[in-house]
Amino acid sequence: MAALAVTVTISLLWAGLGGSHRPGASSVTGSDAALPAAPTPALTIGRPEPLRSSGFLSRWTSLRTTALARVRPAASAGVVAELRPTTPEGTANVLAVLRARPDAAGALWVKVRLPILPNGRVGWVRRQAVGAYQTANTHFVVDRRGLRATLYRDGKAVFNAPVGVGTASWPTPAGEFLVRSELTRYASPFYGPVAFGTSARSAVLTDWPAGGFVGIHGTSEPQLLPGRVSHGCIRMRNPDILRLAELMPVGTPLTIQ
Amino acid sequence: MSGHDSFDEFLAAADRDGAIVETSAQLEAALSRRRLLVAAAAGASAVLLTQAGPGRAAGGLSRSDTSILNYALVLEYLQASFYTEAERSGALSGKTARAVRVVGAVERAHVEAFLKLLGPDAVKRPLFDFQGTTEQQQPFLKTAVALEDLAVAAYKGQAPKLRSRAVLAAAVGIHSVEARHAAWMRELFGIKPAVHAFDQPASRASINQVVASTHFIARQPRTKARSKPKYTG
Amino acid sequence: MVRSAATEDLANEAGSSRLALLLAAGAGAAAATPLFRRLLRIGDAAAASKAQDARILQLVLQLEYTQVAFYEQALHQASLEGELRDFAQTALGHERQHLAAIKRALGAKAGKRPRFEFGQATKNSEAFRATAIKLEDIAVSGYNGQATNLTAGTLAAAAEIVSVEARHAAWVRAIAGEVAAPDPVDKPLTATQVAAGLRAIGLRT
Numbered sequence: 001m002a003a004l005a006v007t008v009t010i011s012l013l014w015a016g017l018g019g020s021h022r023p024g025a026s027s028v029t030g031s032d033a034a035l036p037a038a039p040t041p042a043l044t045i046g047r048p049e050p051l052r053s054s055g056f057l058s059r060w061t062s063l064r065t066t067a068l069a070r071v072r073p074a075a076s077a078g079v080v081a082e083l084r085p086t087t088p089e090g091t092a093n094v095l096a097v098l099r100a101r102p103d104a105a106g107a108l109w110v111k112v113r114l115p116i117l118p119n120g121r122v123g124w125v126r127r128q129a130v131g132a133y134q135t136a137n138t139h140f141v142v143d144r145r146g147l148r149a150t151l152y153r154d155g156k157a158v159f160n161a162p163v164g165v166g167t168a169s170w171p172t173p174a175g176e177f178l179v180r181s182e183l184t185r186y187a188s189p190f191y192g193p194v195a196f197g198t199s200a201r202s203a204v205l206t207d208w209p210a211g212g213f214v215g216i217h218g219t220s221e222p223q224l225l226p227g228r229v230s231h232g233c234i235r236m237r238n239p240d241i242l243r244l245a246e247l248m249p250v251g252t253p254l255t256i257q
Numbered sequence: 258m259s260g261h262d263s264f265d266e267f268l269a270a271a272d273r274d275g276a277i278v279e280t281s282a283q284l285e286a287a288l289s290r291r292r293l294l295v296a297a298a299a300g301a302s303a304v305l306l307t308q309a310g311p312g313r314a315a316g317g318l319s320r321s322d323t324s325i326l327n328y329a330l331v332l333e334y335l336q337a338s339f340y341t342e343a344e345r346s347g348a349l350s351g352k353t354a355r356a357v358r359v360v361g362a363v364e365r366a367h368v369e370a371f372l373k374l375l376g377p378d379a380v381k382r383p384l385f386d387f388q389g390t391t392e393q394q395q396p397f398l399k400t401a402v403a404l405e406d407l408a409v410a411a412y413k414g415q416a417p418k419l420r421s422r423a424v425l426a427a428a429v430g431i432h433s434v435e436a437r438h439a440a441w442m443r444e445l446f447g448i449k450p451a452v453h454a455f456d457q458p459a460s461r462a463s464i465n466q467v468v469a470s471t472h473f474i475a476r477q478p479r480t481k482a483r484s485k486p487k488y489t490g
Numbered sequence: 491m492v493r494s495a496a497t498e499d500l501a502n503e504a505g506s507s508r509l510a511l512l513l514a515a516g517a518g519a520a521a522a523t524p525l526f527r528r529l530l531r532i533g534d535a536a537a538a539s540k541a542q543d544a545r546i547l548q549l550v551l552q553l554e555y556t557q558v559a560f561y562e563q564a565l566h567q568a569s570l571e572g573e574l575r576d577f578a579q580t581a582l583g584h585e586r587q588h589l590a591a592i593k594r595a596l597g598a599k600a601g602k603r604p605r606f607e608f609g610q611a612t613k614n615s616e617a618f619r620a621t622a623i624k625l626e627d628i629a630v631s632g633y634n635g636q637a638t639n640l641t642a643g644t645l646a647a648a649a650e651i652v653s654v655e656a657r658h659a660a661w662v663r664a665i666a667g668e669v670a671a672p673d674p675v676d677k678p679l680t681a682t683q684v685a686a687g688l689r690a691i692g693l694r695t
Contacts, residue, residue: 035542035545036537038680039422040423042374042426043374045367045674047366047674048362050358050362091479091480092480094478094480100392133387170489182481183484183485184483186486191486195488202489205489208487208489215488215489230489231489232488233488233489352667355669413653417642422638425638426638426678429633430675430678433630434675436657436660445664451580451584451661454651454654455587458650
């Protein structure tokens with residue numbers, strides 16, 4: 001142990017004295033040859049990259065508080081709807097964000113899609129009524145004519161399945177909506193193992209409990225699919241909905257054609 | 258650096274040179290309402306607050322260095338997300354928009370480097386609610402000044418505590434870049450880029466307090482549930 | 491736009507007294523340190539010591555002498571105007587405070603002020619600006635290059651200075667509409683590289 005200590009001490013002394021000594025440099029750096037070089041940094045910073053195009057990105061947010069959605073971004077504008085911070089399922093009321101604008105006083109307002117009838121309504125809420133913005137790079141498109149649904153990620157199709165949609169009497173509405181909740185582990189074979197809530201509403205089942213919202217869910221009658229068979233919901237076979245649940249996050253925009 | 262009880266004070270601290278700075282009405286409104294609402298989430302806040310005990314984490318870094326790196330990572334996440342959201346908002350123009358493209362790319366590169374080093378020990382990216390400061394140019398600049406000055410003070414406060422010389426070498430190389438960013442944002446905002454001859458460090462506790470006062474770190478909204486579907490079917 | 495004189499003095503005091511205290515306390519401490527403690531510093535702390543701190547401070551002393559002389563001469567001769575003049579005046583004030591702090595820390599051992607020949611760099615504003623960028627970048631990289639050689643206390647003090655140099659570098663780039671901070675990380679320079687860089691700018695020993 002003592003021998004090792006002595007060896008190390010001598011090494012230190014040599015390190016202190018060794019190295020080249022540039023003539024003329026001494027008044028600037030003194031015995032600069034004795035100064036160790038900086039070690040390789042533990043972090044390797046890669047090349048900074050610009051943001052990739054936002055063509056496939058959409059924004060959503062959640063309501064933090066009960067809020068009034070108005071026709072224009074102004075406190076004096078007419079009220080379109082009162083929004084609650086939670087859905088009938090008890091999840092956060094999440095909304096698609098379209099744009100933001102300050103009012104005349106400089107207060108920021110956000111234009112959102114409203115989960116109300118008639119479908120397709122938009123309104124402006126105060127920025128502080130909503131929370132963090134989140135982005136989605138996925139997009140779920142339901143083709144009512146072809147009875148197929150496709151999930152796109154960054155513009156590429158990553159999922160495709162046959163679906164059941166509403167009958168002529170209880171049609172699935174067309175338009176732009178949002179996947180706003182995911183329900184699991186409920187005991188109801190009619191809805192299959194997973195059900196997604198959307199902001200789309202049946203235009204005919206206006207007295208339906210909990211508002212008559214359109215869902216995307218599994219089924220206990222897969223033999224009916226594809227077909228026009230539901231009360232407005234988008235049904236798919238249970239293996240398909242389970243696969244979709246691995247790929248589609250809440251906040252995904254929904255287009256029903 | 259003294260603690261901040263409110264977002265007001267946090268932003269005002271950026272104004273150390275005494276220049277008159279307009280607080281936007283939108284920010285004022287946000288602040289008064291924000292005080293009534295639920296505060297920041299656990300998770301990332303816990304990382305900021307928790308100092309590590311002794312010992313070694315996986316990958317050869319000491320537990321204490323890992324803790325400091327994760328603390329720095331949260332600040333890098335904060336900055337990267339702030340600049341990214343601001344760039345995507347489309348609300349910025351001119352020299353500010355150009356600066357944000359450069360600085361955002363750098364902060365994202367910093368995040369990637371931390372993730373590569375920390376691996377499974379890396380803290381997860383928090384959810385950030387920037388409450389409109391990424392959506393209007395003047396509030397953006399004021400917040401950017403404060404966040405960059407904060408990052409400089411944070412790195413400065415931790416550098417002497419690092420055990421590993423290799424981690425220290427990395428930290429000093431980033432610390433001076435954050436100082437360049439701070440000067441840049443100040444110049445864009447119209448205040449003096451370098452006021453004092455000596456920049457002061459900030460303790461982890463004071464940084465935690467400032468970050469908490471912004472309420473930028475948000476709780477994830479609850480979007481999943483077990484309730485029985487009531488959809489039309 | 492400028493802080494009150496009283497608070498400027500406080501910051502100055504904080505910086506210079508911290509350095510002075512650290513070095514004064516360290517005098518002779520290295521000799522008294524038991525061997526086993528010096529051995530413990532191998533690896534992570536390498537050869538950090540108060541004596542080495544002092545050698546490093548002699549290096550940064552040259553940096554600060556150069557910066558003070560450069561800004562002084564440019565303000566006299568380079569016909570600086572507007573924000574560039576404001577920058578030079580502010581930077582000069584800071585560098586004078588850095589110089590004072592380091593000189594106090596080194597006490598009687600502080601190296602003497604060298605001679606300088608800056609040529610055109612202090613005679614017209616475009617050359618001044620280009621050289622100021624180089625000089626501030628050398629200062630940042632020079633400090634960063636020695637950070638891992640310093641004891642913790644001196645590192646803390648040096649850290650208070652290097653970020654100000656970095657602010658200067660970004661500021662003077664921004665004045666001409668350049669990208670103020672183009673790189674994601676600042677590389678270190680060795681003491682030899684710093685010396686070479688300063689000589690190229692105008693330091694004459």
